[in-house]
Amino acid sequence: MSVLKIKDVSKIFANGTVRAVDNFSLDVADGELVCLLGPSGSGKSTLLRMVGGFERPTSGLMIINGEDITHVPPEKRPTGMVFQSHALWTHMNVFKNLAFGLKLRKVAPDEIKRRVEGVLDLVGLGGYGTRHVAQLSGGQQQRVALARSLVLEPKILLLDEPFASLDQHLRERLREEVRDIQQRLKITTLFVTHGQDEALSMADRIVVMRDGKTEQIDRPDIVYREPQTPFVAGFIGTMNLIEGTVSNGIFSKAGYSTPLPVSDGPAILAVRPEALDLTVANDNAQGKVHRVTDYGTHGLVDLELLDSTRVKAMVSHPDLFRAGQGVRLAPKAIAAYRDNAVIHRA
Numbered sequence: 070m071s072v073l074k075i076k077d078v079s080k081i082f083a084n085g086t087v088r089a090v091d092n093f094s095l096d097v098a099d100g101e102l103v104c105l106l107g108p109s110g111s112g113k114s115t116l117l118r119m120v121g122g123f124e125r126p127t128s129g130l131m132i133i134n135g136e137d138i139t140h141v142p143p144e145k146r147p148t149g150m151v152f153q154s155h156a157l158w159t160h161m162n163v164f165k166n167l168a169f170g171l172k173l174r175k176v177a178p179d180e181i182k183r184r185v186e187g188v189l190d191l192v193g194l195g196g197y198g199t200r201h202v203a204q205l206s207g208g209q210q211q212r213v214a215l216a217r218s219l220v221l222e223p224k225i226l227l228l229d230e231p232f233a234s235l236d237q238h239l240r241e242r243l244r245e246e247v248r249d250i251q252q253r254l255k256i257t258t259l260f261v262t263h264g265q266d267e268a269l270s271m272a273d274r275i276v277v278m279r280d281g282k283t284e285q286i287d288r289p290d291i292v293y294r295e296p297q298t299p300f301v302a303g304f305i306g307t308m309n310l311i312e313g314t315v316s317n318g319i320f321s322k323a324g325y326s327t328p329l330p331v332s333d334g335p336a337i338l339a340v341r342p343e344a345l346d347l348t349v350a351n352d353n354a355q356g357k358v359h360r361v362t363d364y365g366t367h368g369l370v371d372l373e374l375l376d377s378t379r380v381k382a383m384v385s386h387p388d389l390f391r392a393g394q395g396v397r398l399a400p401k402a403i404a405a406y407r408d409n410a411v412i413h414r415a
Contacts (some may be wrong), residue, residue, distance in 0.1 A: 070146075071099055071133065071224035071225055072090070072095075072096070072097065072098060072099050072133070072134055072135075073096070073097040073120065073131075073132070073225050073257060073259065074095075074096050074130075074133075074278050075092055075093060075094055075095045075096075075097075075116070075120065075129070075130075075131060075132075076094050076129055076130040076131075076132065077092070077093075077129040077130070077342075078093045078094070078116070078119060078128070078129030078130070078131065079091055079092050079126065079127050079128045079129055079281075080089055080112070080115050080116075080119060080124060080127050080281075081127045086238050088281055089112045089115040089282070089388075090115055090116050090126075090283035091120070091282050092113040092129075092282070093112070093281065094283075095276060095283075095284065095286070097225075097257055097259060098257070098386065099255075099257055100255040100256065100257055101257060101258070101273045101274065102184030102236060102248070102251055102257075102258040102260060102271060102272055102273050103154070103258070103259055103260070103275075103276060104260045104261075104262060104267070104268040104270060104271060104272035104274070104275050104276065104394070105117065105130075105259065105260065105261045105262075105276050105278055105280035106262060106263065106265070106268040106275050106276065106278065106298065106304075106305075107263065107277060107279055107284075107304075108263060108279070108309075108411075109263065110280075110303070110319070111127050111191050111278040111279050111280065112262045112278055112280070112281035112282075113263075113278050114261050114280075114310070114367045115281075115366040116230055116261075117150075117227050117229050117259060118148050119131065120148065120225070120227060120259060121143055121144055121146065121150045121152075122141060122142055122143035122146050122148070122216040123229050123292050125139075125140070126139060126211055127174065128328055131355070132390060133148075133224060133225060134147075134224065134230040137204050138167050144173075145222035145257070146346050147223055147302065148223050148224070148225045148226075148227055149217075149219065149221050149223030149225075149226050149227065150218060150228075150229065150231050151211075151214050151215050151217075151226070151229065151231045151263070152213075152214065152231070153229055153230045153231060153234060153235070153316075154291070156214065156321065157202045157210060157213060157217070158202070158213060159201075159202045159203055160183065161187070161201075161202070162198065162199055162200060162202070163194070163197050163198050163199070163200050163201075163202065163205075163213055163243060163372055164185055164198035164199065164252075165189065166213060166217055166346060167189070167200065167213070167216055167217050167220050167344040168181050168183045168185055168199075168218075168220075169329050170217065171184065171185075171219075171220065171221070173307070174221075174336050181415065183197065183219050183261045184222075184355045185220055186198065186219045186399060187201050188216045189216055190210040190217070190218050190287070190393070191219065191253075192213075192216045192219075192236055192246075192250065192306075193212060193246065194209065194213065195214055196218065197209070197213075199412075200207040202231070202401070204241070205381045207234065207239070208235060208239045208242075208243060208326070208402055211231055211232070211235065211243060212243075212246075213346050214231070214361060215231070215247065215250075217286045218414065219250075219254070219256075225256075225257050225258070225259065226256050226257070226258040226259070226359040227258075227259050227260075228247070228258065228259070228260040228261065229261050230261055230262055230263070231243075231402045232244060232249075232262075232264075232267065233262075233264075234343065236372065240267070241249050241262075241266075244267055244270060244271055245270075246269060247271070248270075248271045260272065265304070265305055265306060266331045268289065269289045269292075269293065269305075269306075270289075272289055273286065273288070274286060274288055274331075275287065275288075275303070276296065277292065277304065278400070279300055279309075282300050283363040284297070284300055284301050285298065285301045287295045289299075292305055293306055294403075295303055295414065296339070296404070297410070297411060298406065298409050298410065299339070299406045299409065300409075301320060302339045302404065302406070303319055306341065307341070307342055307381060308339055308340070308341060309338075309340045309341070309342065309380045309381060310337055310338070311325070311337065311339075311340070311374075311378060311380065312335070312336075312337050312338075313325075313334075313335075313336060313337075313338060314334070314335055314336070315331055315333055315334060315336050315405075317331050318330050318331075320336060320338055320405070322338070322374060322376075322378065323374045323376035324355055324356075324374065325355040325356065325374050325375075325376040325398060327398075327402075327403070328410055328415065329405055329413060331405060331412050331413050334354070334407065335376055335407065336405045336406065336407050337405065337406040337407070338403060338404075338405055339388065339403065339404040339405065339406065340380075340400045340402070340403050341402065342381040342382050342383040342400045343383040343401070344400055344402040345380070345381075345383070345398060345400050346372060346380040346382070346398070346401060347372075347382045347384060347396045347397070347399075348396065349389070349394055349396060350395045350397040350400070351395060352395075353397070354395025354396060354397060355374065355375070355396065355397050355398050356373055356374045356380065356395070356396055356397075356398065357372060357373055357393060357394060357395050357396065358370055358371075358372050358391060358392050358393060358394045359371045359372055359373050359392060360385050360392060361390050361391060361392065362369070363387045367383055367384065367385060367387070368383070368385070368386070368387020368388075368390070369381055369382070369383055369384075369387075370382045370383075370384055370387070370396075372396060382398070382400070402415065403415055
């Protein structure tokens, strides 16, 4: 059983003026894969490095299986970390890269051989032990980096944007493989990324971070369908965020209006492109088509409201729309926000 508890952790840099992580708390259950998701500067990598022992918290606790490891050095923690840059030793072959940490722990040679060969098979690199790192592709190098962490049999696996330097197709394949390995080993994992697709496809839960704090912690489907703040709504997937005013139960913005049963005042209307129906309108148009993109399986219509606010709508027949056409909008599902909180969802 491997449980990670992060309790009230903060990290302050630059003589106390930069708070990279701000009073952050999180429990990661045994065998769970939790993704830290956020833009650059949100504190996600700093937090991961503190779990791994490469940064020391200014305050707060890091606990693994009930043991306080806050001030334990990285080499003595039950964690394994995979970095974006691979960080492999280029003067060693694959076997020696993986065996190095085991030798430091004074593991017997026969056991080293068994564990290295076993983990290479696990990551799909059986028989690659004698290859030099320079002979490997980027994807193979990242598999070796993963294997180097797994061979130490850590209680907690830490992944710091491990696919960021790879091309899209390789990223997609590797994240599926890593998720399969994680589930097979049932290893508790904390994963950092700024890629929404990776978070949505791999995580059991997503922690959306902003300015060192938590915006929302939920299952991927909940984060996508029920974002709790305008920031989460705009950061996860594509979302139309329309700032307007509510008066007498009607939301209005530059000629566009829709019923919204909330109190009068400012509001932000949130509508996914796939939840926004369009119809061509010669009269009483609420907007006009700016561009139509045909993706084969669907189309994306980029349109403008009367004040040039840009909105996107997903359509099944993009051939029905063309630039300059007037359109009317009919949302099938909406959320509304005020003061950084949800005030309505339908």
